[in-house]
Amino acid sequence: MNIPARYVTGYLGDIGVPPAPYPMDFSAWFEAYIGDHWHTFDARHNCRRIGRVLVARGRDAADVPITMTFGKSCLTNFSVTTEELDSSSFGALADFGKPPQRDQETLFSVR
Numbered sequence: 001m002n003i004p005a006r007y008v009t010g011y012l013g014d015i016g017v018p019p020a021p022y023p024m025d026f027s028a029w030f031e032a033y034i035g036d037h038w039h040t041f042d043a044r045h046n047c048r049r050i051g052r053v054l055v056a057r058g059r060d061a062a063d064v065p066i067t068m069t070f071g072k073s074c075l076t077n078f079s080v081t082t083e084e085l086d087s088s089s090f091g092a093l094a095d096f097g098k099p100p101q102r103d104q105e106t107l108f109s110v111r
Contacts, residue, residue, distance in 0.1 A: 009066070
């Protein structure tokens, strides 16, 4: 098939699903490059989910382990929180992480 894919690890929030009495879960999913962009697939939940918090991308779980320490270590506290925003908040976030826009003349200039 020769479809580029990558392993993704992060947190999967509880936005848009029935409330659960436990905190959100550290999770993993994969992305495949189909057409002209990366698509997210989640074999564990097998449904659309929102509120994913990306931690790392790699070739497999060995590239991006949950923890990787050598010697003594002590994690005293760690928490991740996701909150759903109303649609009026999206304007400021819409372009977050996107590369700056360039005009075609700049992209294809030939000298």
